[in-house]
Amino acid sequence: MYTHRKQIVTAGLPAGEAKKAMIMVHGRGASAVSILTLKDHLQLDGYAIFAPQATEHSWYPYSFMAPVSNNQPALDSALEVISSLVEDIKQQGIAQENIYFLGFSQGACLTLEYVSRNAGKYGGVIAFTGGLIGEKLIDENYKGDFDQTTVLITTGDPDPHVPVSRVNETVSLLEKLNANVTKEIYKGRQHTISGAELDLANKLLE
Numbered sequence: 759m760y761t762h763r764k765q766i767v768t769a770g771l772p773a774g775e776a777k778k779a780m781i782m783v784h785g786r787g788a789s790a791v792s793i794l795t796l797k798d799h800l801q802l803d804g805y806a807i808f809a810p811q812a813t814e815h816s817w818y819p820y821s822f823m824a825p826v827s828n829n830q831p832a833l834d835s836a837l838e839v840i841s842s843l844v845e846d847i848k849q850q851g852i853a854q855e856n857i858y859f860l861g862f863s864q865g866a867c868l869t870l871e872y873v874s875r876n877a878g879k880y881g882g883v884i885a886f887t888g889g890l891i892g893e894k895l896i897d898e899n900y901k902g903d904f905d906q907t908t909v910l911i912t913t914g915d916p917d918p919h920v921p922v923s924r925v926n927e928t929v930s931l932l933e934k935l936n937a938n939v940t941k942e943i944y945k946g947r948q949h950t951i952s953g954a955e956l957d958l959a960n961k962l963l964e
Contacts, residue, residue, distance in 0.1 A: 761835045764842060765811040769794050773850035776806035778858065778881060781843060784809065785863030786816045793862065799956045800860075801963045806852065810839050818891075822867040823924065825893045833871075833891065840872045860884040860959070862951060863919060867891050870911075870928060877902025877935040882962045883909040886951045887917055889924035895931060904937035910962050911939065912955045914947035 767790035773779065780802055784793035790809035797807055817836040818829035826833065847857055858881040861869030866888025873883050874890060877900065888911070890900075909932055913925050922943060929939050942958060 761831065762810075762813045762817070762839050764839055765790070766843060767791055767794060767809045767811060768807060769797055769809075770802060770805045770807035773806040773847060773852060776852065777804060778856045779806045779808065779847045779852045780858045780860060781840065781847075781869075782807065782809040783817075783840070783859070783861035783865030783869050784812065784815075785861075785865045788862075788865075789815060793860075793865065796860070796951070796956075801960050805858075806847070806850075808843055808847065810843060812836065817864050817868050821919070822864065822889065822891045823893060823921070826891060829891070833868075836868055837872055837875070840868065841876070844876075855879045856881050858882045858884070858963070860886070861888060862886040863888060863949065866911075867920075870932075873904075873907075873909075874900040874932060874935065877904045877937070878907075879905040880907045882907060883937075884959045884962060885909070885911045886955055886959075887913045887920050887949065889920055889928040890931060895927055897931070900931060900935060902935060904932070904935050906936060906938045908962050909937045909939045910942075910958055912942045912944070912958065914949065915943045915945050917947075918949055
């Protein structure tokens with residue numbers, strides 16, 4: 759649980775043949791293989807697709823709203839898996855502005871935490887039901903300039919794991935870092951990914 763080995767499942771084109779890359783980050787209790795099934799619902803023709811696998815199917819042990827120290831060292835290890843994967847993709851010839859991210863639930867939280875700590879121009883970020891990590895958000899942890907990277911954040915209201923208040927805090931922090939954020943909140947939606955959310959994701963991918 760505390761250190762993640764770098765295990766990556768791939769789909770789509772080989773990186774050497776692709777112009778764009780998508781990193782898909784699974785939620786707690788799920789797997790790289792399960793999150794990759796979303797590719798059948800998304801416009802990812804021509805993409806190299808990468809899905810890292812968390813050790814024991816969880817990126818960090820406690821709620822994302824727990825103090826960050828409670829989720830260490832697992833959280834730092836998980837962020838390092840994403841960072842290392844991004845570097846690998848760049849070395850294979852895909853520019854950062856053509857790297858996209860998608861995460862669900864715990865994977866959405868990890869995705870948002872990684873990109874906000876390393877703000878820059880990316881292809882786009884899709885966070886299905888997630889927010890930035892920690893009991894309180896510490897502005898100094900987040901730096902860089904998204905240069906108007908499009909970020910989609912969706913959630914249910916209420917959601918059993920992700921309070922809407924944290925989604926709103928996350929949006930305002932992303933906007934401070936110059937992200938172009940779309941937020942959608944679905945009243946009464948279960949902790950899942952709806953067809954409407956996939957439609958919004960496909961608009962971003964266009």
